[in-house]
Amino acid sequence: MKNQTVNATRDRVTIRDVAHDAGVSVAAVSKVLRNAYGVSEVLRTKVETSIEKLNYRPSVAARAMRGRTQxxxxxxxxxxxxxxxxxxxxxxxxxxxxxxxxxxxxxxxxxxxxxxxxxxxxxxxxxxxxxxxxxxxxxxxxxxxxxxxxxxxxxxxxxxxxxxxxxxDDRRGACLAVEAALRSGYTDIAMLGYDLADSPPTIVALQREKGYLDGMKAAGLEARIIRLPLVGSDRRAAINDFLALNDRPRAVFVWSDLDAVPLINAARMSGIRVPEDLAIVGYDNSPMAAIPLVGLTSVDQNxxxxxxxxxxxxxxxxxxxxxxxxxxxxxxxxxxxxx
Incomplete structure (x- = not known):
């Protein structure tokens, strides 16, 4: 009769134990583990049943020696x-x-x-x-x-x-944000970015700035980029300073919902109506943007x-x-x- 359990003195269940319990070859078990093409459902069920029963965990080190750790x-x-x-x-x-x-x-x-x-x-x-x-x-x-x-x-x-x-396509997305503000009737459109400092040229924020500039140039409008402190710093004071500007823009494209959502909140807390006093477009279409109390128009990057x-x-x-x-x-x- 086939053994139903592995010798208790052994430290670890092996692939051979699984093969023996399932009544198949080691190669067959390996195919199931690798999700190889052509494995029948009957074979897969047999092997997976034995794996569960024996509580088998493939050795990552052993799989690495064979070329893959999955x-x-x-x-x-x-x-x-x-x-x-x-x-x-x-x-x-x-x-x-x-x-x-x-x-x-x-x-x-x-x-x-x-x-x-x-x-x-x-x-x-x-x-x-x-x-x-x-x-x-x-x-x-x-x-x-x-x-x-x-x-x-x-x-x-x-x-x-x-x-x-x-x-x-962050550059195109920022251009879409400008076009959205234009379509809503705004022409005084600024961008709220952040201090790029020593940021590498590969970052998304730089591409979004380029897209904003593209959109404003295409519309024949003067561009204006207002910068928040570095990423990771407290931006609340800077956001409030932006809202208090005497020449605050009529609409603003914010480089990310990470700052656009707090901006909406700060505006409303200050008695500034959105969009009646300040229209806001974000980027990311994050879950927070979709909350009805937030209601942020945002670029969805999927x-x-x-x-x-x-x-x-x-x-x-x-x-x-x-x-x-x-x-x-x-x-x-x-x-x-x-x-």
Whole structure:
């Protein structure tokens, strides 16, 4: 009679134990674990039943020796931006369909930390790295991309050869924001950005500034960019200073909902009516923007498509693709009451 349990003295259930319990070969179990093409449902059910019964966990080290760990590192600069949740969820769902697990690291917008985390992902033999909204330099990305497949979101580097980029067309999106304000009847349109300081030229904020300038130039209007303090600093005082300006613009395009939502709140707390006294357009179409009490018109950069497209690109990199791909996803305006 076939043994139903593994010898209690053994430290770890092995793939051979699963094969023995299921009555199949080790190669068959391996195919199920790899989600290989052509595996029958009967075989899959047998193997998965034995895996569950024996509480089998594949050895990551052993799989790495065979060439794959079926793990992908996801590096984000922070988790406070609600827009990122939709990107990560769709990326994870896409990876899971190919039996890959995503392990998330947080870089805190600090290049040395981000670099260290990528090195840890390489050391742990992950199959690829998906990076979201990095401030890490292109030079550093080039170096690591020679060691591990990399796809980057929110990093505009269309000439990179060793890694892929997937972005909202941020320049076009900002132009759409200007067009939205124009369509609502406003011509005195400023942009609320932030101090770019030593920011790399690949950041989304710079592309959005260029798009704002494009839109204002196309309309024959004078551009005006008002800057908040650096990202990560307290912007409440600066937002209140903006609202108190004697020459406050009639409409404002805010580089991100991260500042557009607090701006709406501060305006209303100050007795400034939105949009009657100040029209506001944001960027990201974050979940907060859709709350009825907020009602922010915002540029939607399609979080789900960003996550899905980036994961698909990373999977094809892992499978051996070498040519670089740089994808721009078309944004659109989500109209609400702030304009």
């Amino acid at each position: 793990t992908v590192g996801v590096l984000v600069i922070e988790l406070s931006n609600p827009f990122l949740a939709g990107v990560i969820e769709e990326a994870n769902a896409t990876l899971a369909k190919s039996s890959f697990k995503a392990l998330i690291g947080i870089g805190r917008s600090t290049s040395p930390i981000e670099a260290s985390m990528i090195e840890s992902m390489i050391d742990n033999r992950m199959d690829g790295v998906l990076i979201i909204a990095p401030r890490i330099s292109s030079k550093v990305l080039e170096r690591y991309a020679r060691q591990i497949p990399i796809v980057v979101i929110a990093h505009h580097e269309p000439h990179a050869q060793t890694y892929d980029t997937v972005n909202s 979080a789900a498509e960003l996550g899905r497209t980036a994961s698909e690109a990373l999977l094809s990199r892992i499978e051996g693709r070498k040519d670089a791909r740089h994808v721009l996803i078309e944004p659109r305006i989500e109209w609400r009451g702030s304009t």
